Amino acid sequence: MATDKPRLQRQAMCDRLAMEFQDEWIVNLGVGMPTLCSNYVDPDKDLVFHSENGVIGYGPLAPAGEEDPHLVNAGGQNVTAVPGMAIVHHADSFALIRKGMVDVTVMGAYEVAENGDFANWRIPTRKGGGIGGAMDLAACAKQVFIAMEHCTREGQPRMLKRCALPITAPGVVTLVATDLGLFRVTPQGFELREHAPGWSAADIQELTEAQLIIPEDLQEFRFRG
Amino acid sequence: MATDKPRLQRQAMCDRLAMEFQDEWIVNLGVGMPTLCSNYVDPDKDLVFHSENGVIGYGPLAPAGEEDPHLVNAGGQNVTAVPGMAIVHHADSFALIRKGMVDVTVMGAYEVAENGDFANWRIPTRKGGGIGGAMDLAACAKQVFIAMEHCTREGQPRMLKRCALPITAPGVVTLVATDLGLFRVTPQGFELREHAPGWSAADIQELTEAQLIIPEDLQEFRFRG
Amino acid sequence: MKNKIYQSFDAAMADVADGSVFMSPGFGGVGIPRNLLAALHRQGARDLTGVSNNTGTLDEKVDVGTLIAAGQVKKMYAAFTAPTHPSQVTPFVQMYNNDEIDAELVPQGTMAERIRAAASGIGAFYTPASVGTELAEGKEHREINGRTYVLEYPIHADYALVRAWRADTFGNLQFRMAARNFNPIMAMAARITVAEVEEEIVPAGELDPDKIHVPGVYVDRLVQIPPDGIWD
Amino acid sequence: MKNKIYQSFDAAMADVADGSVFMSPGFGGVGIPRNLLAALHRQGARDLTGVSNNTGTLDEKVDVGTLIAAGQVKKMYAAFTAPTHPSQVTPFVQMYNNDEIDAELVPQGTMAERIRAAASGIGAFYTPASVGTELAEGKEHREINGRTYVLEYPIHADYALVRAWRADTFGNLQFRMAARNFNPIMAMAARITVAEVEEEIVPAGELDPDKIHVPGVYVDRLVQIPPDGIWD
Numbered sequence: 001m002a003t004d005k006p007r008l009q010r011q012a013m014c015d016r017l018a019m020e021f022q023d024e025w026i027v028n029l030g031v032g033m034p035t036l037c038s039n040y041v042d043p044d045k046d047l048v049f050h051s052e053n054g055v056i057g058y059g060p061l062a063p064a065g066e067e068d069p070h071l072v073n074a075g076g077q078n079v080t081a082v083p084g085m086a087i088v089h090h091a092d093s094f095a096l097i098r099k100g101m102v103d104v105t106v107m108g109a110y111e112v113a114e115n116g117d118f119a120n121w122r123i124p125t126r127k128g129g130g131i132g133g134a135m136d137l138a139a140c141a142k143q144v145f146i147a148m149e150h151c152t153r154e155g156q157p158r159m160l161k162r163c164a165l166p167i168t169a170p171g172v173v174t175l176v177a178t179d180l181g182l183f184r185v186t187p188q189g190f191e192l193r194e195h196a197p198g199w200s201a202a203d204i205q206e207l208t209e210a211q212l213i214i215p216e217d218l219q220e221f222r223f224r225g
Numbered sequence: 226m227a228t229d230k231p232r233l234q235r236q237a238m239c240d241r242l243a244m245e246f247q248d249e250w251i252v253n254l255g256v257g258m259p260t261l262c263s264n265y266v267d268p269d270k271d272l273v274f275h276s277e278n279g280v281i282g283y284g285p286l287a288p289a290g291e292e293d294p295h296l297v298n299a300g301g302q303n304v305t306a307v308p309g310m311a312i313v314h315h316a317d318s319f320a321l322i323r324k325g326m327v328d329v330t331v332m333g334a335y336e337v338a339e340n341g342d343f344a345n346w347r348i349p350t351r352k353g354g355g356i357g358g359a360m361d362l363a364a365c366a367k368q369v370f371i372a373m374e375h376c377t378r379e380g381q382p383r384m385l386k387r388c389a390l391p392i393t394a395p396g397v398v399t400l401v402a403t404d405l406g407l408f409r410v411t412p413q414g415f416e417l418r419e420h421a422p423g424w425s426a427a428d429i430q431e432l433t434e435a436q437l438i439i440p441e442d443l444q445e446f447r448f449r450g
Numbered sequence: 451m452k453n454k455i456y457q458s459f460d461a462a463m464a465d466v467a468d469g470s471v472f473m474s475p476g477f478g479g480v481g482i483p484r485n486l487l488a489a490l491h492r493q494g495a496r497d498l499t500g501v502s503n504n505t506g507t508l509d510e511k512v513d514v515g516t517l518i519a520a521g522q523v524k525k526m527y528a529a530f531t532a533p534t535h536p537s538q539v540t541p542f543v544q545m546y547n548n549d550e551i552d553a554e555l556v557p558q559g560t561m562a563e564r565i566r567a568a569a570s571g572i573g574a575f576y577t578p579a580s581v582g583t584e585l586a587e588g589k590e591h592r593e594i595n596g597r598t599y600v601l602e603y604p605i606h607a608d609y610a611l612v613r614a615w616r617a618d619t620f621g622n623l624q625f626r627m628a629a630r631n632f633n634p635i636m637a638m639a640a641r642i643t644v645a646e647v648e649e650e651i652v653p654a655g656e657l658d659p660d661k662i663h664v665p666g667v668y669v670d671r672l673v674q675i676p677p678d679g680i681w682d
Numbered sequence: 683m684k685n686k687i688y689q690s691f692d693a694a695m696a697d698v699a700d701g702s703v704f705m706s707p708g709f710g711g712v713g714i715p716r717n718l719l720a721a722l723h724r725q726g727a728r729d730l731t732g733v734s735n736n737t738g739t740l741d742e743k744v745d746v747g748t749l750i751a752a753g754q755v756k757k758m759y760a761a762f763t764a765p766t767h768p769s770q771v772t773p774f775v776q777m778y779n780n781d782e783i784d785a786e787l788v789p790q791g792t793m794a795e796r797i798r799a800a801a802s803g804i805g806a807f808y809t810p811a812s813v814g815t816e817l818a819e820g821k822e823h824r825e826i827n828g829r830t831y832v833l834e835y836p837i838h839a840d841y842a843l844v845r846a847w848r849a850d851t852f853g854n855l856q857f858r859m860a861a862r863n864f865n866p867i868m869a870m871a872a873r874i875t876v877a878e879v880e881e882e883i884v885p886a887g888e889l890d891p892d893k894i895h896v897p898g899v900y901v902d903r904l905v906q907i908p909p910d911g912i913w914d
Contacts, residue, residue, distance in 0.1 A: 024684055026899055031534065046683050048899055052558060053477040053631045056897045057852075069480065069682070070615075070627035076478030083887025084683070084852030086897035087627055089634040089663070090477070091566035091802075094559030095870070098578065098803025101899060122584070127547055128531030129555050132503075136559030136579040140803060170582035249452055251667055256766065271451050273667055277790060278709040278863045281665045282620075294712065294914070295847075295859035301710030308655025309451070309620030311665035312859055314866040314895070315709070316570075316798035319791030320638070323571025323810065326667060347816070352779055353763030354787050357735075361791030361811040365571060395814035563804070572795070573824065573831035576805035592805065594835070599805035603826070626892055660858055661893045 005198045007179035008221060010147075015040040015224045016194070017106055017145045017177045025103035026050050028137055031075040033147050034106035040224060049073075050102060052133035054093040057085040074133070094133065098140045105141040107134060109148045109173075111163045114189035114210040116173045118146055119165035131168075138169035150178035150207055157209040159183070159190060180204045181221055189213055194221040230423045232404035233446060235372075240265040240449045241419070242331055242370045242402045250328035251275050253362055256300040258372050259331035265449060274298075275327060277358035279318035282310040299358070319358065323365045330366040332359060334373045334398075336388045339414035339435040341398045343371055344390035356393075363394035375403035375432055382434040384408070384415060405429045406446055414438055419446040454621050454672050455651060459489035459679075462644045462671045463611075466495045470608040473501040473565065473640055474514050475632035481625065484512040484680040485646045485673070486611040491516050498523045501565070501605055503558060503632060504530040505542035512680060518542045523551060527605055529558040555585065560602055562635060568604035569638035577602055610640030614664075617647045620654040621669030622662045630663060637664045644671040648681075686853050686904050687883060691721035691911075694876045694903045695843075698727045702840040705733040705797065705872055706746050707864035713857065716744045716912040717878045717905070718843040723748050730755045733797070733837055735790060735864060736762040737774035744912060750774045755783060759837055761790040787817065792834055794867060800836035801870035809834055842872030846896075849879045852886040853901030854894045862895060869896045876903040880913075 014036035021027055021037075023045040029035050038049060038060065048057050051074045058073060059082040067078035088096070096102070109120040118138070122129035138144050151157055159176070176183040181204055182194040191213040192201055201214045239261035246252055246262075248270040254260050263274060263285065273282050276299045283298060284307040292303035313321070321327070334345040343363070347354035363369050376382055384401070401408040406429055407419040416438040417426055426439045456462040463486060466472070472490070476482030490498075491512070498517065505528045506515015517523050519541035526542065531553045533543060545551040556564065557579045567575055576599035580586045590601040612633045615626040623645055625633050637643045643664075651674050654666070675681065688694040695718060698704070704722070708714030722730075723744070730749065737760045738747015749755050751773035758774070763785045765775060777783040788796065789811045799807055808831035812818045822833040844865045847858040855877055857865050869875045875896075883906050886898070907913065 050899075051628070053628050055628050056899055068627060070629040072478040072480055072628045074478065076480075081891060083885070084850060084854060084898055085891040086854050086894040086899075087625075087630055087891050088897060089630050090558075090562040090632045091635045094562050095798075095802030096897075096899070097559055099801060099870075100803065122532070126532055126536065128543070128553065130530040130532045130534050131555060131557050131585075132529050133558040135557035135583060135585070136577075139578045139581060166584040168583065275667075276860070278860050280860050281667055293859060295861045297710040297712055297860045299710065301712075306659060308653070309618060309622060309666055310659045311622050311662040311667075312659045312862055313665060314862050315790075315794040315864045316867045319794050320566075320570030321665075321667070322791055324569060324638075325571065347764070351764055351768065353775070353785065355762040355764045355766050356787060356789050356817075357761050358790040360789035360815060360817070361809075364810045364813060391816040393815065563802075567807075570795075571810065573808035573810065573826040573829065575799075575807040578803065578805065594805040597805065624892070630892070660856070660862070660895075663892075 008196045011036050011039065012223055013147050013177040013179060016182055016222060017147060017175065019222065020175060021045060021047055021104060026101055028052065028102045028105040028141065030105065030107035032108050034108060035075055037106050052093055054088040054090055056088065057082055094136050097136050100140055100142060102137065102141040104143045104145055105137040106145045106147055109146045110165050111158050111160055112146050112173050112176050113160050113163045116171035116185045117163045117167045118173050119163045119167045121168050122166045124166065134168050138172050143174045144172045146173055146176045148178055150180040157207055160209045180207065186213065191215055192218060194219045196221050233421045236261050236264065237448055238372050238402040238404060241407055241447060242372055242400065244447065245400060246270060246272055246329060251326055253277065253327045253330040253366065255330065255332035255359065257333050259333060260300060262331050277318055279313040279315055281313065282307050319361050322361050325365055325367060327362065327366040329368045329370055330362040331370045331372060334371045335390050336383050336385055337371050337398050337401050338385050338388045341396035341410045342388045342392045343398050344388045344392045346393050347391045349391065359393050363397050368399045369397045371398050371401045373403055375405040382432055385434045405432065411438065416440055417443060419444045421446050451620065451654065454670060455619065456671050456673050459485045459646065459673050460492060462486065462673050463489040463493045466490060466493060466609060468495050469497045470495060471499040471501065471606065473607045473610040473636040475612055475636050476513065477503050477631040478628065481613050481629035481631045481633050482513055483611040483613040483646050485675055486644055487514065487516060488512045488680060491520055496522050499525045501527045501607055504528055506540050508538055508540055515541055518545065518551065525552040527554050527556055527561065529556055529561055531555045557585065562632065564602055564605040565635045565639045568606045569635055572604065574601055574603045576600065607640040608642060610636040610643045612637045612643065612645045614645045614647045616649045616657065617645060617651045617672050618654045618657045618666065619651060621666030621672060622657050623664040623669060624657065624661065625663050634663045638668045643669045645669055646673050646675050648675055650674065683852065683886065686902060687851065688903050688905050691717045691878065691905050692724060694718065694905050695721040695725045698722060698725060698841060700727050701729045702727060703731040703733065703838065705839040705842040705868040707844055707868050708745065709735050709863040710860060713845050713861035713863045713865050714745055715843040715845040715878050717907055718876055719746065719748060720744045720912060723752055728754050731757045733759045733839055736760055738772050740770055740772055747773055750777065750783065757784040759786050759788055759793065761788055761793055763787045789817065794864065796834055796837040797867045797871045800838045801867055804836060806833055806835045808832065839872040840874060842868040842875045844869045844875065844877045846877045846879045848881040848889065849877060849883045849904050850886045850889045850898065851883060853898030853904060854889050855896040855901060856889065856893065857895050866895045870900045875901045877901055878905050878907050880907055882906065
C-alpha cells in the first residue's frame with residue numbers, strides 16, 4: 001500500500017521551500033515547522049528574516065549560553081543578530097507586512113485548497129482560535145508557502161478541492177511542500193512538481209482530494225545538495 | 226475717538242495668554258506672534274513645548290553662535306534642547322496632536338466668531354492656502370487660544386458674529402487676546418474679561434461686530450508681574 | 451518637574467478601578483510587565499478588560515493569565531484565544547470554554563494597528579487583513595484601488611502596563627531588542643501609562659533625544675524593578 | 683549584500699522617469715534632500731508629482747521650488763499652497779496663479795498620516811482634522827463614538843528622496859533632531875527610497891539595532907554627501 005512507503009522528513013520539506021527563496025528576499029517564517037527553513041543556507045543568497053515582533057534581519061538560533069534574553073523570533077526562540085539588523089515596534093512591523101514587503105511567508109496549515117485558500121487558525125470543534133499574525137501575513141505577503149504533512153493523523157487528505165475549515169486567507173498559497181512532494185498552486189489547481197522518492201503520481205493522488213495536475217516534466221523531490 | 230488710544234503690545238497679549246497655561250501643560254505655539262508666548266516664563270509651572278515637526282520639549286531660542294543646525298521649531302527658528310526632550314517623526318507628532326494630548330495651541334487668526342469658529346488659512350481672493358498643521362491642531366487640541374490684532378489694517382472688526390473667511394475649525398476657540406483686551410468664548414458668545422488700559426467696554430464694543438458680554442467683574446488687562 | 455517615580459509596583463497600580471481596560475505588551479516571553487501584572491493581581495481589581503497578544507501561558511511566570519486565573523478579567527482582546535496546541539489548557543481556555551470569560555479574537559497586525567489608531571486619534575481604518583475570512587463577517591468592507599479592505603476601529607485603554615529597558619525621570623522610555631514589541635504603541639495609546647524599568651532611571655537629559663522610543667509625555671508612572679523583582 | 687551605495691547623486695537619480703511621483707521631506711529648512719533634488723533638477727524628468735510640506739521657498743537654496751521653477755512638476759501635494767505672507771511670491775505661486783501647476787492642499791497632519799498609510803498598507807482612514815471646513819467638502823464623513831471624522835486615502839510615491847544623518851551599508855538610517863520630520867515616513871512609503879547621508883556610511887552592524895529610524899529594507903540607494911555637496 002502506498003501509505004507504507006517512507007515519506008519526506010520535515011527538514012527536507014523545509015529545505016525544498018527554502019531553495020525557492022531568491023536573493024534579497026524578505027522572509028517570514030511561521031512558528032513551528034517553517035522555522036526549519038532557516039537551517040538551509042545558500043551562500044549565494046542574502047535573505048532578510050523578518051519576525052512579526054519587529055525584528056528585521058535576524059540570524060540563526062543562539063548557541064546555548066550565548067542567548068541575548070531580549071532577542072527572540074516569532075516563536076520565542078533566542079536568535080542571533082546579523083549585521084544590519086533593525087528593530088521596530090509591532091505596529092511598524094505589521095506596516096511592513098501590509099505594505100507587501102515580505103516576499104514570502106512560510107506557514108503550517110491544516111488544509112490547503114486548489115484555489116489557493118488555506119486554513120491554519122481554527123478548528124470549529126474547539127472554541128476560539130490562534131491567528132497570531134497569520135491573517136496579516138497571508139493577506140499581504142507577495143507569496144505564501146505552506147509546509148505541512150500531506151494527510152491528517154487519521155489519514156485524511158489535507159490538499160482539498162475547497163477548505164472545510166475556516167480559512168486564513170483566500171487564494172494566496174503559491175507553493176506547498178508536504179511529506180509526499182512539492183506542489184505549485186496554479187489557476188487550474190495543484191500541479192505536482194516533485195514527488196517523494198518511491199512515490200508515484202498515482203500514489204500521491206490517492207491521498208489527495210483535489211485533482212492533481214501531473215506535468216510531463218515531473219521530477220523527483222530535490223534534496224539539499 | 227476710541228481708536229486713537231494706545232493699544233496693547235504683542236508681547237503683552239502673548240504674556241497674558243501664557244499666564245493661562247497650567248503646570249504640566251503641553252503647549253503648541255503657532256508660527257509668528259504666538260511664539261512670543263514662550264518669552265513669558267512662570268517658574269512655578271513646567272510646560273512642555275511641542276512643535277509639529279516632532280520636537281517634544283524644546284526650550285528658548287538658541288543664543289547666536291550656539292545654534293544646533295538640526296534643531297528648529299515650527300517656525301524654523303533654532304531652539305534649544307531642554308532636559309527630557311524627545312524627537313519623533315511627523316506622523317507620530319500628529320498622532321500626539323490627534324490623540325488630544327496638546328493642552329493648548331496658540332494661533333494667529335484673520336477672524337474669530339462668537340461661536341468659537343476661527344479662520345487663519347485662506348483668503349478667497351488669493352488662490353491656495355497655508356494650512357500647515359493648523360487644522361489638525363485646531364480640531365484636536367484641548368483648547369485653542371487666539372492672539373490677533375482686534376481689527377484689520379483697514380479698521381474692520383475681526384471678532385465677528387460668524388466668520389466670513391473659510392474657517393480652520395468650527396467652535397474650538399476658548400480664549401482670545403487682542404490689542405484691546407482678553408475675551409473668553411462662552412456658549413453665549415464673547416465675554417470681555419479684561420480691557421486694555423484706557424479702553425472702556427463701550428470703546429471695545431464699537432470695534433467688535435459680535436455683541437460682547439460685559440461681566441460685572443470686568444478687569445483691567447493683566448500685565449506681566 | 452512632576453515626580454513620576456513610584457516606590458513600589460503596588461503604589462503604581464493602587465488606583466486601578468474595577469471595570470478598567472488595561473493593555474499588556476509582550477511577545478515570545480519578552481517585554482512583559484510581569485511586576486506590574488503581579489501588583490494588579492495583588493490589588494484585586496475585577497471586571498477588567500485586557501488587551502494582549504495572547505491570553506496567558508502555562509509556565510509559572512506572571513502574565514495576563516495570572517489575572518485571568520484569578521477571575522479578575524471579564525474580556526480579552528487577543529490574537530490567540532485558543533492554544534497553538536490542544537494539549538495547552540490554560541486558565542483562559544478553561545474559563546472560555548465555560549463561558550466565564552469573553553474574548554475578541556483579533557489578527558495580530560490588526561490589533562497592533564487598532565492600538566496605534568487609539569494612540570493617534572484615528573477614528574477607524576481599512577486593512578486588507580482578514581478579508582475573505584470568518585473574522586471579517588459582518589464588518590464593513592470597501593474596495594479601494596481594486597483591493598478589498600475591512601473597516602477596523604481603535605482599541606482604547608485606561609491603563610498601559612509596559613516594561614522598559616531604560617527610562618529618564620521625565621518618563622522617556624527605551625526598549626531593547628525584541629522586548630520592544632507592543633510596548634511603545636500601548637504606552638502611547640492608553641490614558642495612563644505605567645512603566646516598570648529594568649535599568650536605572652536616569653535624570654532627564656541623559657537619554658539622547660534622538661533615541662527615545664516613547665516620549666515622556668505619554669508616561670505617567672515609573673517603577674524601577676528592584677533586585678528581588680521579577681526579572682524574567 | 684547588495685551594494686546600495688551610489689557614487690553620485692546623478693547616478694542615484696538617473697532612472698527617474700517622466701510622470702513619477704516623488705516625496706521630498708524637510709520642515710523649517712532642515713532635513714531637506716537638497717543634493718538629490720539638485721540631481722533630479724539636472725536629470726530633467728518632467729510631469730512629476732511632488733509630495734512635500736511646502737512648495738518651495740524664496741531663498742536661493744535648492745528645494746522642491748527649484749524643480750517647480752524649472753517646469754518639471756505638474757502637481758504638488760502640500761500643506762502650504764499659498765505663502766504665509768502675500769509678499770512671498772514664489773515660483774510655485776506664480777505658476778499656480780497662472781494655472782501652470784496643479785496642487786492639492788492637505789492639512790499637515792493628514793498629509794503625514796496619508797504618507798504613513800501608504801507606508802503601512804492601510805487602505806484609508808478617518809481623521810477629525812478638517813471636519814467642518816472647506817477642505818472636507820465632498821469627502822466622506824462618518825460619526826464614530828460621537829465625533830465626526832473625514833475619510834482620507836494614502837499618498838503613494840515612486841521615489842522618496844530623503845536626507846539622513848547616518849546610515850550603514852545595509853541602508854539603515856538615523857536622523858538627528860528636527861531633521862527627522864517627514865524623512866522616516868516618506869522613506870518607508872515610497873517604492874524606491876534614495877538617501878543622501880551627512881555622516882560617513884558605516885559598515886552594516888555598526889549601528890545599534892535599537893536606534894534605527896528607518897530599517898535598511900526600505901532603503902534602496904545611498905549617497906554620501908561629499909565635502910563640496912550642499913550641506914545647508
